[in-house]
Amino acid sequence: MKIYKSILFIIIVPFLIVLKAQPETWKREKHDGYKLFYTTQDSESKREYLLYIERGIDSVRKFFGSEFKKEFEIYVHPNRKSLDEQWRKDWNMPDFKSECWMVASGVASKLDMLSPLQWAKESCEHDYADKLKTQQIIAHELxxxxxxxxxxxxxxxDVTNLDWFVEGLATYASGQLDKVRISEISETISGNKAPNSLDNFWTGKLKYGFSGSIVMYIEQKYGRRKLIELLKFNKKDEILNSLNTTEMDLLNGWKKYFVKSN
Ligand SMILES: [Zn+2]
Structure with missing residues (x-):
């Protein structure tokens, strides 16, 4: 009897260890232009996510006037632990721990997001029930x-001093630069509290407003076509050169635009 027990132990314990070490089992689904990865937890909500994703893809296509160049993957992580593990690996930052407001990220090949079912528990600032804002978050990442x-x-x-443009573009093109944010920016400029360097735009509480509004200003002044031309650059100076302007002139124009127009 004892020997049987030991054998059972020898068989079962390694099996359990292997099972525990297994990463989440991803379900995978092919769609037009992208693949969706999700776990059992999100099976029921998947249909709703797909609506947000499809609408988001459509709005991005319309904004830029062209198709996505390549297929990409979308991962709906079951919890923040899974998302953080992915980010640590992708960004090569073994100690990284995400802030509560971070729920998703996007690069050329993929979009990672925390399951919206976990937003209430594992995030701050985000409410899945707010359909407009949820749609804008998905569009932002797209x-x-x-x-x-x-x-x-x-x-x-490999981008240098470009947070303001990368995040500003996503904020503006996704519709996150709403009236509330625009008036906050106008007030800040009027009160002489606007940042004096683009490098400080994607910081603090008004980061979405600052970054989104400077991209909006670029579009108003130079046009959508010119804005799209800037997408290839990875350095702040390349963008300023392409606009044939200086950081100081750009910021002064931005300040005037938002104080005057609001
Ligand atoms: Zn972003």
Whole structure:
């Protein structure tokens, strides 16, 4: 009897260890232009996610006036642990721990997101029930995907002083630069509290407003076609050169535009 027990132990324990070490089992689904990966937890909500994804893809296509250049993958992570593990690996930052407001990321080849079912528990600032904002978050990440596919650094790992443009473009093109954000920016400019360098735009509480509004200003001044031409650059100076302007002039024009127009 004892020997049987030992044998059972020898068989079962390694089996359990292997089972525990297994990463999440991803279900995989092929769609037009992308593959969707998700886990059992999200099986029921998947249909709803697909609506957001399809609408997001459509809005990005319309904004830029062209198709995505390549297929990409979308991962709906079952929890923040899974998302953080992915980010640590992708960004080569073994100690990385995400902030609660970070729920998704996008590069040329893929979009990673925290399951919206976990947003209430594992994130701050985001409410899946707010359909407009949820749609804009998905569109925001899809803009990153589109942008990465045209950028010389597809995963944005080799971009210099460009947070304001990468995040600003995604904020603006996804519709996240709403009236509330625009009026916050106008007030900040009027109160002489606007940042004096583009490098500081994607920081602090108003980062979406600052970055999105400077990209909006570029479009207003130079046109959508010119804005799209900027997607390939990975350095701030290349963008300024292409616009034939200086950082100071761009910022002054931006300030005037938002103080005057609001
Ligand atoms: Zn972003």
């Amino acid at each position: 803009v990153h995907v589109f942008h990465g596919q045209l950028n010389v650094s597809p995963d944005f790992s």
